[in-house]
Amino acid sequence: MIINLQELSEQTIDFLWIDGTEIHVPMPSTRFVNKINRSENTFERIYELILEFINTNIEGRVFITDDVEQLNSVQSTAILSAAVGVIKEVDEHPNS
Known part of the structure; x- marks a missing residue:
């Protein structure tokens, strides 16, 4: 059995x-998922986490606080x- 880590690293979560x-x-x-799990549930912290995550998008689009405050x-x-669900899914089914 071979788990292709390269293939897993190339996968994305797609958002409209x-x-x-x-x-x-x-x-x-x-590490990022652990940040989510350990974070306080303040709006400011939630916005920071969302920005950190979505600003890694492969399109290079830069989101700012105003963008996430509209959500x-x-x-x-x-x-x-x-973000949390994908990590849990990979942990439970590493060959998927």
Whole structure:
């Protein structure tokens, strides 16, 4: 059995942003997911985490605080949940 780490590192989480633009964000690191799990649930911290994550998009689009402040709570939760969910999925099914 071979687990192709290169293939896993090339995968992205794809989002359709609120302006209709599709962005592709590389899989988050375990370190980043740990930040989410340990963070306080303040809006400021949530915005920081979202910015850190989405600003790694392969398109090179730069998001600012105003961009994430426009998101509602469901959208914000969906972004961070996607990051956490992908890591959990890989941990549970490494050959997927």
